[in-house]
Amino acid sequence: MNITACMEKNVVSVHESVSIKDAAKIFVKKHIGLLPVVDDEKKPIGIVSIGDLLALELPGFVSFLSDVDFVHDFGAVENTRPPLKVLNKSVKTIMKPAFTIETDCGLLLAYALMLQHNLQYLPVVSKTKKLVGIVSRVDVGAKILSTWQKAKK
């Protein structure tokens, strides 16, 4: 069984020229965690996760401190929004390099890759490197676990 058995074929992606603000709108509307960024030929050139967008609002001190457990109220930080200047930039400016797998990739290998690269989602590409689907850890994990029921003694 390969990755096509569990991938979402109806994959939402954005063109590299789309603004961060418009990408946020897609995240809200589609309720998804990752947006592959594609060029004119639908080839993925990067990825933008919901976390990459939230990082624009998250205060810098969170990364400097080992924990913020002693903070019980974020006060003024709770209501800061990224400036419009930032939101109007294209997704290309904040996207991360795309890590993709091809359609013939096995399920367990796909899971191992996600684990090692700390990815929640993996875009799937065709032999011609075009975006054809996307899988989440839950998609892959549930598909693998489903085979356990058929396991022989």
Next chain:
Amino acid sequence: MISTIVSSVLFLGCLALILSEKIHRTITAIAGAALMVFIGKILGFYSESGALEAIDFNTLGLLFGMMILIAMLEPTGFFQYLAVQAARASKGSPVRLFVLLGTITTVLSMFIDNVTTVVLIAPVTILISQIIGISAMPFLVAEALLSNTGGVATLIGDPPNVLIGSAANLSFNDFLIYSFPIVIFVWAGALILLRYLFRKELSKKPKSIKAIMRLNPSESLNQPKDARRILIVLGGAIFFFFIHHTLHISPAVVALSAAAIALVWVQPDVHEMFKRIEWSVLVFFAGLFVMVGGLEHAGVMDLIVSVFVQFSDIDPLLFGVGMIWVVAALSAIVDNVPITIALIPVIKGLGENGLDISPLWWALAFGAGFGGNGTIIGASANIIVATLSEKTSTPITSKIWNRRGLPVMLLTCLISSILYAIFFRWM
């Protein structure tokens, strides 16, 4: 003659490289040291044994011992705890918070090196100022400036002081008698000036005072048991610093013994703890010692001393005050450690030529300590707060520093010069 020229060119080249920041200063120092020994061997002015003798292990031991103690204290969250307490005590008044955080930073920097103080206090400062909804910039600038200032007060507060104390055989108490009282006045002057320079920012009304009252100090202290143990050892070390001269033990032995006791008592994850030791600083020092040792052996220092001796008719008070300002100006541009290491043999040489050099050591300490406040690159603490501030909405630029740090440097040098002149005959 050729050896004086070659060794001077090498040293000045290394200083220029350190200033340019093209290569990490530690790499420059170790490469420069290796070259100095190599050239010294060829030209016959320097040797391996000479290079080893040039390294001041007393300085390295004291720095290393203190680094171990602080590396153990760091993960306990003690510094965070102090800042959270200050935040609550300020009840949300920016001015009160400014004074409290500034004072805590100064006191910490008297016992801990400035960089570490700032590294530990600045992140939680950003947190506090952002959750109450005011700019972190005034607090961060003040913390760097005040830690540089406070460090001058004690033998262990600042690397130049460690170097001077070791070279001139000055005790912890000597610093408490001669430097500490002057630093108190200088510090008060700096704090008042900073309060004035930041009057606009500090008069802004905080948006959310409630948030800092909900910070939980006890939760900010991660390992209270370890923190208590290390603080007891640190307190014991400070007690022994007071009497090290009477007991005829060097400050390095006090610091290293304290580190050993704390290690035995707390038994931290040694691997993790040693990762927090600033090895690059220790290697930087060792490299500079070897380079300056080469300069001495090549006769460069004698040459400089003979030039200075010609000015020995100048009033010694004027000479000392001049030294404060020249060293301060140099320290504002280059790291104050190489300057101090290079000037120590010069001052010693002046002493051998019959000058009363004991006041000059204090002039060197004040100049090296306060000079770093002048520019954004003048001291490592400045660079650290500037870097951290880049992740806030009000980054610290050199323009901001020139308007806030430079006046503080000028005022601190002025106050210390005046007090230096008043107390000159007792120094």
